[in-house]
Structure formats: C-alpha cells, structure tokens
Amino acid sequence: MTDADAAAPIIRLARVAHAYDRHQALADLSFEIAKNEWVFITGPSGAGKSTLLKLLYFGTRASAGEVFIDGENPARLPPRRVALLRRKCGVIFQDYKLIPGRSVFANVALVLEASGHRRRLIPQKVRSVLRLVGMESHAAALPPRLSGGEQQRVAVARAIVGDPKLILADEPTGSLDEVSARGVMDLLRAAYIRGATVVIATHDQRLIGEIGGRVLMLDRGRLTRSVQVDKHYDRRAF
C-alpha cells in the first residue's frame, strides 16, 4: 500500500441525496471517513441514519451524488466487482438478517464460502470467531432459537469473520441489555484495534459518550455537525 492509498478515505460521499417516492431521506450529504476511523452516525428518529448506512453497504443506490467506498463507486461497477467490494465490508443489521434455516455455524461460514476461502480452512476460522463472540457452544443452533443478544453476537461474528476493512453497524445494541451491548461493543472495538474502520448508526447518546470517536449528526437528512468527541463527553454538547 502506498502512502497515498493509506491516506485515501475509505468512505467519501459527494453531494449525495436520496429519496423514497416523495420523501427526501437524505439531502446534499458530503463527508469523508478515513481508514481505521471510529465513527458514530447519530440523530433523531427519521434523520436518515439507516438510509445512509444502506447507501454505504450498497443496499440501495443514491438518487443523486456519488458514494465512494475504498475509492470505488459501486453504482458504476459491474456486479462482479460490486461483490468483491462488498467483501471488504462487514455489515451488522438492526434486525440481524441471519438466515433462519441455517445453523449459526453455516450463517457465519457463508461469508467465507462466498468469498472463495479454502473450504478446509473455513471450520477453523468460523469456530475461532464464534469463540470470540461467545457463541461456540451454539454453533449448531438455528437463529430463531436464540435470544436477541445471541443473534446479535452471531451477526457480529458474521460481520468480522472475513476481516473486513470496513464494519457498518445499524443500531448494534438497540435491542440488547447492558451486558450484551457492552460485549458487542467490545467485539467491534477489537476489530477497530486490528485496523478496521467502524461506522455505527445509533441514536444512543450514552453509547457515544462511553466510547467516543467522531460523531456525524444528521437531522432531516442533512449533516448538521461533524465533531470529534472524547470518552465520557458531555452529551449536552449536542
């Protein structure tokens, strides 16, 4: 990697707008996120946090403007290249999006199978990640049989198993108790320490205060503030 590559942002948005039918979800959004940065996207309900995250994991295409992930605009890439770009991202969905008919092990292994990892190496890697998230003993279980916290941990395992450069998490602690939430955040922190960029969409001001990092604040689809906060910041600053 050259110095220029290292300095290049992993996410760059240029005058991005997105609308659902007549509802303007995002408007004139421009910002950059550097490699190995820890970023919270926050704002009140309906501010556009989830829509922004959806644009970042190419769940939808921006109505206007350009989104660059690791220097590439997915909207201009052929499907094969989009698949390759997605392998650089680990996504934690608010509703987990685990495949209900597949075991915990199979859900996590899917990422490695899809990215063409050597088959014989997959079990070892999956088991080690499940051990990390404390779900090794549930490897054979089907997701619907797990609690919300357990499903969230499986979702985290699936997001980090491929050692992605970028982790996108949508309300990763939204439905968890305090202990589970802390466990999930510790896992994301560990991925960040290993070099990943972590972007978390949350409305939980306490979580932001406990961890700190860069905070992008949205309101009615517009970026209103971008600030760096330390741990235990005073949330009244917003």
Next chain:
Amino acid sequence: MIAGHFKRALEDIVANPLISTLAVATIALSILIVGAAVLIAQNTDLALQEWKRSVRVMAYLASDPPVPAAELARRIEALEGVASARFIARDDALSELKVRMANQASLLENLIENPLPDAFEIRLKPDEQGWERLEGVAAHLRTLPGIGDVEYGRQWAGAARDVARLLRTGGMVMSGLFLAAALAIVANTIRMVVTSRREEVEVMRWVGASEPFVRAPFYIAGLVQGLVGAGLGLGALYAAFDALSTRPELAVLAEFVPFRFLTPAMIGAILAASTAVGALGAHLSLGRRSSA
C-alpha cells in the same frame, strides 16, 4: 464449493416437496411422450428399412419383346442402383405359382394356356434403396424396349412413407409442446424457490457472494429435476415397451419388424435434452439478474 452448492440444491428440493414433485412429474411425463414418439418413429423406420431390404422390382415383358432377354438383362443391370436382374421364364413362374398355391391347385388345373408373362426379378443395391431411387429405377425400366409392366408395391410403399412422415411430424410437434410445458413448470418451480429464499439470496449478496455463487444451487436444482424426470420417464417408457413387445398378439408382427428400444445414443440425447430443459428453466426463472 461444488459440494456445498449441491447440498443447498438438494436441501431446496427436499424443502419444497410438492413443487419439486410437480416439476419432476411433468418432466417425466414429457419425456415419456417424447420418448414414445421417438420410439415409434425409430421402429417405423426400422420396419420400413427391413421392408425395403426385401423389396424387389418385377419387370414383366411384353408378349413379343423386340430385344432378346439376355440383352434386356444386360441393360437392366446397367441401370444405376440395380444389383441384379434374374430372368424368370413364364413356364417357371407358373410352376412356382402352382407350388405356392398347392392348396388351391384346382384353380390352375384347367388353364388352357399360361397367362403369366416372362419377367425379370430386379434387386437394388443395399445403399440405393431410397424411395426416390426405387421410383427412378421403375421409371427407367418402363422406357426399356420389351418391358410391358413394372411393379414394386408403389401404393403400399407410398402409404408406409406417409405414415412414417405423419408419425415423425406428429411426434415432433407433441414433443415440442410437452417440452415447452416442462420448461414452463420447471421455471416456475425454481421461481417459487427463489422467492421463498429471497431473504437468503439478499444476505448472500450483502456478504459479497458473486452471482454464480448465488445462482449455482438453483441451476443444480434444475439440472437434478431434469435428470431425475428424464430417468423416471425413460424407465416408464421401457416398462411399457417391455410389456407391449412381449405380448403374444404382437409376436407375429415381431417376426417381420425387429422391435428395438431406444439406442444408447438416443437415451443419452434425451437425458441431455431433459437436463438442459431443467437448466434452461432455472435460467429463465432467475432472469439476467434475479430480483430476489
């Protein structure tokens, strides 16, 4: 990787027993009909070839031929496609007829004179036995001096040829219709499976699965359905063929027509075609890029 795709494809088939069974049954029925059409056409062809192998052209001489028989024989054998020309004197023909009609000898006893003409029995070369060649030889024979009449079972031959054509055309049309129906049903079956797994397909794409990775299990399911359906259809066809060809009513016919089941090459072609129908059905249901 391929083992994983196979596993997922088989899981899909097992998880949707009703629609999978419907697809396999439709393919089996289509293959049964297609196979039956091919089988009938193949055996009709065999019967016609057998008949053509034994066919002979009889050229009857006029009462007072201007050319000696030996010269006529030479000219006949010089015709393209003719293998041999055997002269049958009218007296020999009558003697032969009397032997054949020994049970009705009284019919021939009171003949005042021999009504049969001298004749040539002409056989064609094995590779020159097409209908057109047969008709061509007969037309040439009629132009030779001293030939009064030519017979080769023209009406029978024409009728047999028409029946063979009808069977072949009808078989092809029916085969086409049933294969199209099978294709539509397989496509809909796979589409239903794709819809039922929409969420899973979506997740696969989000984790970076390529289109071939996402689609492979659906193609494999189509291939498996096509292959199993063809196997069942051909099995049913063989059972029906075996039951019919050993019936005593058909034993007499079997002496003249060598009933044969489909050749290995034809079975291979039907299996390949059915498997292709399965894969094509999957392709049609998935489209250029599945909406799932």
